[in-house]
Amino acid sequence: MRYHSTRNSQKFVQPSEAVLQGLAEDGGLFVPEYLPQLNFENWLDYSYQQIAQSIFEIFFSDLGKETISKILENSYGSNFDHLEIVPTHWLNDEKGFLELWHGPTLAFKDIALQFLPHLMQAAKQLRNDQSKILILTATSGDTGKAAMEGFSAVEDFEVLVFYPYQGVSSFQKRQMLTREADNVRAIAVKGDFDTCQRGVKDIFVDQNFNLKMAEQGYELSSANSINIGRLVPQMNYYIYSYLQAVKTNKISYGEPLNVVVPTGNFGNILAACYTKEMGLPLGEILLAANQNNVLADFLFDGTYNANRDLVKTSSPSMDILVASNLERYLYLKNPDSSWINTIMADLTNNGQFSVPEQFLDIKAAWADETETSKAIADVYNSYNYLIDPHTAVAYVVAEKLVKNHKTLIASTASPYKFITKVLDSLQLETPESDREAINKIAKVIDAENPTIPATVEKLWNLNQDEEIIIEKKNMIQAINEQIFGNL
Numbered sequence: 001m002r003y004h005s006t007r008n009s010q011k012f013v014q015p016s017e018a019v020l021q022g023l024a025e026d027g028g029l030f031v032p033e034y035l036p037q038l039n040f041e042n043w044l045d046y047s048y049q050q051i052a053q054s055i056f057e058i059f060f061s062d063l064g065k066e067t068i069s070k071i072l073e074n075s076y077g078s079n080f081d082h083l084e085i086v087p088t089h090w091l092n093d094e095k096g097f098l099e100l101w102h103g104p105t106l107a108f109k110d111i112a113l114q115f116l117p118h119l120m121q122a123a124k125q126l127r128n129d130q131s132k133i134l135i136l137t138a139t140s141g142d143t144g145k146a147a148m149e150g151f152s153a154v155e156d157f158e159v160l161v162f163y164p165y166q167g168v169s170s171f172q173k174r175q176m177l178t179r180e181a182d183n184v185r186a187i188a189v190k191g192d193f194d195t196c197q198r199g200v201k202d203i204f205v206d207q208n209f210n211l212k213m214a215e216q217g218y219e220l221s222s223a224n225s226i227n228i229g230r231l232v233p234q235m236n237y238y239i240y241s242y243l244q245a246v247k248t249n250k251i252s253y254g255e256p257l258n259v260v261v262p263t264g265n266f267g268n269i270l271a272a273c274y275t276k277e278m279g280l281p282l283g284e285i286l287l288a289a290n291q292n293n294v295l296a297d298f299l300f301d302g303t304y305n306a307n308r309d310l311v312k313t314s315s316p317s318m319d320i321l322v323a324s325n326l327e328r329y330l331y332l333k334n335p336d337s338s339w340i341n342t343i344m345a346d347l348t349n350n351g352q353f354s355v356p357e358q359f360l361d362i363k364a365a366w367a368d369e370t371e372t373s374k375a376i377a378d379v380y381n382s383y384n385y386l387i388d389p390h391t392a393v394a395y396v397v398a399e400k401l402v403k404n405h406k407t408l409i410a411s412t413a414s415p416y417k418f419i420t421k422v423l424d425s426l427q428l429e430t431p432e433s434d435r436e437a438i439n440k441i442a443k444v445i446d447a448e449n450p451t452i453p454a455t456v457e458k459l460w461n462l463n464q465d466e467e468i469i470i471e472k473k474n475m476i477q478a479i480n481e482q483i484f485g486n487l
């Protein structure tokens, strides 16, 4: 498989180059040259790891079978607290939650980020690349810790995470300020997620800074979902969960299974679009947004308008106005890079662009805070199952848009990460100490046998760093300080 930029379909790179580079030089995103047609029915008896192996052999072809098999051993094993890695919890015959949060940081980002560091190391070896790699990552809360966890103590890699100051949950902040190795660190930026993301993107295209880093033996890369190494692993769980639904007699092979995806940067849902394009018999792919419903509006009438204020919601990982991966979706629907250049220039210059409605094949809806709370309470009261606010947003949208047919709702985070909103929704008080709040959630989940996940427990056994708070304009300075110790 070769990759090229969404903004230039003439220049190809190998998978390992695309992974190491992150963003294409022209500011576009790497996309695969083609999406192969596969007969997934032949994969019915595959384990999660076998599906991953087969997909990675296609999309990271230059690494070769054996290397892929070796890195997979370290990616999806006891670092997940469920043997299936991504189990589905069916509420009834119609609706199931695809639990994507059994990894070490309790959100779906682990699925890609427990693998990406191994992938990057293998890519470096293959390319005989001696440089150190500095991973710069903007996070709305979950990616940051998942990147820190994945790259913790990985040789030749440094990770700097930028998160919005006061824009993440108290649990997420604790996660980012407790580290087990010196090569990973998080910094708070005054602003919102888009501020962080724009800052990181500016640094990537800053020629001066890149030159200076190169002189020091460093290359820049990204662990954000702009990296193709993030996107590809997310295809595996749609394939696996569809096939499991067949194996457990929820559907027969070929029967449509809808998926509803709580969306921020459009990475998770794009992976669903790719698998459907490759022949997985998914039904409708439905986008769920919170009150920052720029994507829902776009899918409704074809006009993307980011000129609006970002609202802080209880589902902060979806508090995003400029969804990077949308560019890949648009390229998928209309593979014309000069058109992509035009609309992306519109977005940069005017904060908006329009596309013909015929390109859009995803339906969308959104949920406000009241609906989100009601969903958490309804699911808990009716099914004795606790969901986090992001998952709840998707549940609301499933209720709004799905009339019949079986539906998988992507459950992207554990309720432990968003305790206050979850307890509020159940009309329970949140204890002041985080520790007691954790105990309370454990009891809500299982009154008879409250069990706190080991990954949660760990956060209380580590020292917390002082929070470093900076302005966006000082991001490069902060990098210099952190990496080279100079002021």
Ligand SMILES: *Cc1c(COP(=O)(O)O)cnc(C)c1O
Pocket (backbone or CB within 6 Å): 107, 108, 109, 142, 143, 225, 262, 263, 264, 265, 266, 267, 268, 269, 317, 318, 390, 412, 413
């Ligand atoms: C990142 C994240 C999302 C949004 O996923 P995208 O791929 O950015 O659309 C949704 N929910 C949770 C919990 C997340 O961490």
